[in-house]
Amino acid sequence: MNWRDYWNQDTPIYVSERHKVLHYQAIARDIAELIPSLEAQVLDYGCGEALCADRVAARCRRLYLCDAAPLVRERLRERFGEHPKVEVLAPDEAHALPDASLDLVIANSLLQYLSQDELRSLLRLARAKLKADGRLVLADVIPPGVSPMTDAKALLGFAWRGGFLSRAFLGLMRTAFSDYRKIRNALGLATYTEGEMIALLAAEGFAGERRSRNIGHNQARMTFIARPA
Numbered sequence: 001m002n003w004r005d006y007w008n009q010d011t012p013i014y015v016s017e018r019h020k021v022l023h024y025q026a027i028a029r030d031i032a033e034l035i036p037s038l039e040a041q042v043l044d045y046g047c048g049e050a051l052c053a054d055r056v057a058a059r060c061r062r063l064y065l066c067d068a069a070p071l072v073r074e075r076l077r078e079r080f081g082e083h084p085k086v087e088v089l090a091p092d093e094a095h096a097l098p099d100a101s102l103d104l105v106i107a108n109s110l111l112q113y114l115s116q117d118e119l120r121s122l123l124r125l126a127r128a129k130l131k132a133d134g135r136l137v138l139a140d141v142i143p144p145g146v147s148p149m150t151d152a153k154a155l156l157g158f159a160w161r162g163g164f165l166s167r168a169f170l171g172l173m174r175t176a177f178s179d180y181r182k183i184r185n186a187l188g189l190a191t192y193t194e195g196e197m198i199a200l201l202a203a204e205g206f207a208g209e210r211r212s213r214n215i216g217h218n219q220a221r222m223t224f225i226a227r228p229a
């Protein structure tokens, strides 16, 4: 199994429904803050189930939700199929969007599952589709040396604040024996230093910088904001 196949199924990543909802609420709030205007066209690439995408859509003119997993897209269409501002896309369909049409492209918690070739292809896609004053946001990027223990501590902090601590302990034990751990051990997760990420962005025509705060709950990870150079 590869990462793409892994995400095309129900996963034990969320320890409870409450965890999943609080996660997507926080991500939607953080994405909404990055939207430059109510007229903006936004692409959330590798969006997952995006449970609170309606909150993001309320802050822009058009929201494209793109995910490689057919199961995820099916669930997105069930939830947002009738939403007037939301369109669900497969990656090929994102490539078919008009050039220079987007104000914001965001990829949150995706890069760790991409090969460097896939990442370069995503950067080229964003470079082509963004307007000259558009922004690319790459968030939840894992720096080298961050251990699963650090991720676990961040989750427990989130769970404590969100009132699902006991489920988080159980969930962490379940994850330790899950396919996720097996695939993580076999394939690894892609990690980048701040300098590597800025250099990769520059090589694909972006001027990027690290944002002080990461999107989501795990501040051991990094968010980059880049503009077409």
Ligand SMILES: C[S@@+](CC[C@H](N)C(=O)[O-])C[C@H]1O[C@@H](n2cnc3c(N)ncnc32)[C@H](O)[C@@H]1O
Pocket: 003, 004, 007, 008, 027, 045, 046, 047, 048, 049, 066, 067, 068, 069, 072, 091, 107, 108, 109, 110, 113, 114, 118
């Ligand atoms: C960890 S989830 C992140 C979901 C969401 N962005 C969030 O922050 O919760 C990663 C998502 O990326 C999708 N994905 C993985 N590889 C992809 C690719 N090459 N292109 C588009 N989506 C991809 C998976 O199907 C999965 O839904």
